[in-house]
Amino acid sequence: MRLSFSKVKSVWVNCISHFVTYKEVKMKTTIGILALALSTAAFAAPKAQWLTVDNEILAKIRPKLDKSVQSLFTSQGATVVKLDEREIERLSHLIHHDLNRCGGFIAHESFEEARAAIAFQGDTYFAKSAIFADYAIDQGPIVRPMVNDVSDVNIEATIRKLSEFKTRYYKSDTGVKSSEFIRDTWAGLAKNRNDVKVELVTHRAYPQASIVMTIEGSEKSDEIVIIGGHADSIAGMFGGGGRAPGADDNASGISTITEVIRILMNNNIKPKRTVQFMGYAAEEVGLLGSKEIAAGYKAAGKKVVGVIQFDMTLRKGTLDKDIVFMSDFTNAAQNEFLGKLIDEYVKVPWGYSKCGYGCSDHASWTSNGYPASIPFESTMDDINRNIHTDRDTIENAGGDAKHAAKFAKLGVAFIGELAN
Ligand code: BES
Ligand code: ZN
Numbered sequence: 001m002r003l004s005f006s007k008v009k010s011v012w013v014n015c016i017s018h019f020v021t022y023k024e025v026k027m028k029t030t031i032g033i034l035a036l037a038l039s040t041a042a043f044a045a046p047k048a049q050w051l052t053v054d055n056e057i058l059a060k061i062r063p064k065l066d067k068s069v070q071s072l073f074t075s076q077g078a079t080v081v082k083l084d085e086r087e088i089e090r091l092s093h094l095i096h097h098d099l100n101r102c103g104g105f106i107a108h109e110s111f112e113e114a115r116a117a118i119a120f121q122g123d124t125y126f127a128k129s130a131i132f133a134d135y136a137i138d139q140g141p142i143v144r145p146m147v148n149d150v151s152d153v154n155i156e157a158t159i160r161k162l163s164e165f166k167t168r169y170y171k172s173d174t175g176v177k178s179s180e181f182i183r184d185t186w187a188g189l190a191k192n193r194n195d196v197k198v199e200l201v202t203h204r205a206y207p208q209a210s211i212v213m214t215i216e217g218s219e220k221s222d223e224i225v226i227i228g229g230h231a232d233s234i235a236g237m238f239g240g241g242g243r244a245p246g247a248d249d250n251a252s253g254i255s256t257i258t259e260v261i262r263i264l265m266n267n268n269i270k271p272k273r274t275v276q277f278m279g280y281a282a283e284e285v286g287l288l289g290s291k292e293i294a295a296g297y298k299a300a301g302k303k304v305v306g307v308i309q310f311d312m313t314l315r316k317g318t319l320d321k322d323i324v325f326m327s328d329f330t331n332a333a334q335n336e337f338l339g340k341l342i343d344e345y346v347k348v349p350w351g352y353s354k355c356g357y358g359c360s361d362h363a364s365w366t367s368n369g370y371p372a373s374i375p376f377e378s379t380m381d382d383i384n385r386n387i388h389t390d391r392d393t394i395e396n397a398g399g400d401a402k403h404a405a406k407f408a409k410l411g412v413a414f415i416g417e418l419a420n
Contacts, residue, residue, distance in 0.1 A: 050114035051088065052078045053105040061094045072111060073130045078118040080111065127366045128331055133305050133418060135337040137344055142269070143416035147345050149263045150408045155401035158185070158255035159314065159394055163245035168233040170208040170282035170289075172240050179209050179231050182279045185258060186213045189265045196265075203281055203292060208232060210289040211279035213261065217419070219272040223303050225419040226276045227260060227411055228290065228361055229253030229310040230283030235389050247394045248377070249387040253310035254279055256404050260411035271419035273305060280361050283311075284388075290361035298368040306334055306418050307372040309362035312387070313407040315397035317378025322348035322406055324376045326355045329363040331371035337418075338373055338410065345413040348406050353379040375410055377403060 050072075058071075058079055066087055073080040083091060088107065095105075108114040115130060161181070162168070168178040183200050190196040195216045200209035211231060217223065231254055233246025245251070257277050264275075281289035297304060318324065323342055325335045335352075342350045353376070358367070365372035378384070386392045394400075 162251035228278035231279035234284035252314035290364035317382035
């Protein structure tokens, strides 16, 4: 796991970098010169671990660096690499002696600070481009039994119960009750576990609560892996009036998550990282619940390693693709990792499409700097035209949850691999 969110002041090592093409870096150069003038300790004891390195220089010295030195983030002609103290000294030596020059890199005490020095598109750019985990796939003995345990019948039963609420509209009484129902369902599945809690997260501006279930990590509890989906539904001109079964949008996502939870509890899985399941309130009216939660995580400096959003998993709309990743507003490396998980564990065809806008709660995580993906039921061309109407029923989307079961398999694989 290569990630740091600590906010510590920059430490400068060695020569002042030539890497001064950016305003932010230029400003730091001045600070760096002052710091060096005041203290030679900056030369003697480099503490930094994250370096922004000029790409040309990195290319020249890369073959001589230790294999453990990994590139974490590249943008605007520079790359963030993580090195230990000894390697930093070696890098500096190589630049001096092999390239006969100074600098070409700047040291920082956190990954976040390092990437901030080179990224100009804010948290969104970072969330889309950075690599947040090693994405190794090596938990087969844990994952395979869970994948085999997925039951489409369970998912179907939950979808039917959720679609029975007249509406799950965020301002309605039944919208409030349906969130309580999800809370109770998840809590029921976790009743034998004292390391699991299920809470309602209330929102000041509307009555529907979001649901958050937490499995406390056994070893790295500060690192969080999240699977979420929206709990609300909508239909008709003014949203709240009529019937809004929202079977596909998004009883399917919540029911897929519910099956992932059942399997984790059934197999008594105790992940190393903290795992959270979220049912967001008020997605249909502008991602309101997830926006508030993701912004809160950013403000609190929480370390979210990966997020997936299950929004619409019920209807198989595309002939040659079962799972489709929206490539916009999502993290490219994590999307690829999820594709590999499908190849390894789910064994169904997958591909890419685009929403063209921040179409669901994954966008809230992306815009707050976290890596998010949305594995979706079809391409955008083949979407379910019944969503947001009283015709969004299970019968109008195939009549069973066999398609959704593929997403539950991906969900247990995601947790099994990324949270361990
Ligand atoms: N499930 C949809 C998103 C969706 C629809 C994705 C079709 C892909 C294809 C979601 O619940 C939704 O309706 N989102 C809103 C946007 C949101 C910001 C209000 C939408 O798409 O209009
Ligand atoms: Zn919707």
